[in-house]
Amino acid sequence: MYDMKALYQAASVEEAVALRLEHPAAQIIAGGSDVLVQMREGKRAGAELISIYGIDALRGVSMEPDGTLRIGSLTSFSHITRDPLIQKYINVLGEAVDQVGGPQIRNIGTIGGNTCNGVTSADSASTLHAWDAVIELTGKNGVRRLPIRDFYIKAGEVDIRAEDGEIQTAVLIPKESYEDCFGHYIKYAMRNAMDIATLGTSVNVRLSADKKTVERARVAFGVAGPVPLRAATAEAMAKGQIVSLELAERFAQAVTADINPRDSWRAAKDFRLHIAVESAKRAFIESVKLAGGEL
Amino acid sequence: MAQYQLVHFNLNGKDVERMVDVRASLTDMLRNDYHMTSVKKGCEVGECGACNVIIDGECFNSCIYLAVWAEGKRIRTLESLMGPNGELSDIQQAFIEETAVQCGFCTPGFIMTAVEILESGKLYTDAELRKLLSGHLCRCTGYENILRAVKKTMYRRLGLPMPAEPEA
Helix, strand or coil: CCEEEEEEEEHHHHHHHHHHHHHHCCEEEECCCHHHHHCCCCCCCCCCECCCCCHHHHHHHHCCCCCCCEECCCEEHHHHHHHHHHHHHHHHHHHCCCCCHHHHHHCCCCCCHHCCCCCHHHCHHHHHHHCCCEEEEECCEEEEEEEEEHHHCCCCEEEEEEEEECCEEEEECCCCHHHCCCCEEEEECCCCCCCCCCCCEEEEEECCCCCCEEEEEEEEEEECCCCCCEEEEHHHHHHCCCCCCHHHHHHHHHHHCCCCCCCCCEEEEEHHHHHHHHHHHHHHHHHHHHHHCCC | CCCCCEEEEECCEEEEEEEEEEEEEHHHHHHHCCCCCCCCCCCCCCCCCCCCEEEECCEHHHCEEEEEHCCCCCCCCHHHHHHCCCCCHHHHHHHCCCCCCCCCCCHHHHHHHHHHHHHHHCCCCCCHHHHHCCCCCCCCCHHHHHHHHHHHHHHCCCCCCCCCHHHH
16 A cells, blocks of 8 residues: 555546646656655655546657657657657667666656656656757646756756646657757666666767768766756767767767766766766767768 | 545456555555465565566556556456466476576566567567566576576477577
8 A cells, every 4th residue: 555645536638737736735646656666665655646647648659740759748668669750760769768677667657757757867868858859748828848958957856837737748859859860878877677877878960961070969968967968068069070989089078068977876976977978979979870970 | 534446457357346445556456355466565666576467468567556547457467377277377387397486476477577578479589588577586596597488488489499508
């Protein structure tokens, strides 16, 4: 038995919004692989829960008329990995979420829950930052969309307005963001399964038609700061440069200008800085190769 | 104040329904209301896989799954594998043959994951099998025998010869 005060269940987005307005102190539960564990640990003991797990309309990946890739917030990690649209346009996201927990966790864990937790180590978060994902929230005032980097406020806190009855309804990847882009994610952890990232690095590049020049390079990290973050200095440095191993090295060194990892029991700050540079280099090289470049 | 809800679902091929305390996990309901004692309470935080069951064809840790979410679902536990006269299934027999069972606590969870793997009808590499089985902890066997039992059954079901083990 879980120590909960009450459970409210929504079958539609409208019901969820109404329940949120009615019970402002209640905790939203999607797949529950974080909320129920926290409840078991006593952190959320005695809470009221609003379950949105039953809202099937929030499951699945689709393409909007303008080419935006729409990932319903309750889509599980394993369904994202297996989805043909994800595999075609943003395969790195499917690969990143295939490293969350273990197989059963990937069947229950949702992309919406992963982002709404606001934790820096979430395996989806760095890739979504690196691809300029847009978060869609639905509340009493309708739909609100904001860039993922504005969605994350601080560790464990995201811009989701309970007072407006908001729930996250989708994660969107605009066409401009994924078109001709190829990326790679590296999770550094102590075990291959059931572990949390010591550092997560997601790089993607778009090369010129002749595959010789970097048109755009993006890199985001998890666990390199209190929230997932981009390394803008490295991105600006690589833009317009000729593809080479030497560029990969310079790009990787430049990430240290923007990241600020901490010492924790999982790893020391110096070690995180070291693996950030090394992972950025490897992920950059892999991304260029995926894009058809040679170096 | 206790809050109850009527939950209907299909358990091992049979439609069932019961009033359930909304605070119950699926493990609680399967064990206490339906006596499915193959569903083990291990870590109860979704790490060890001892409570794993198949819901609508996918594996889930029932300890971090609310019982009320079972509404309308098809749920399979290890009990469903038993033949009409109490016979073991091929995968259970393979676990015995390969000494993939010692204390047995992780076994039902592992076997249900193996069932999902085997029913996919795919031929997986050792690396893929290790990853597919990685949501379970076993403190006795060291995993090699479990891997071998699943692999052997996979080859048998596909009608393919089991490749020779690389020399140690």
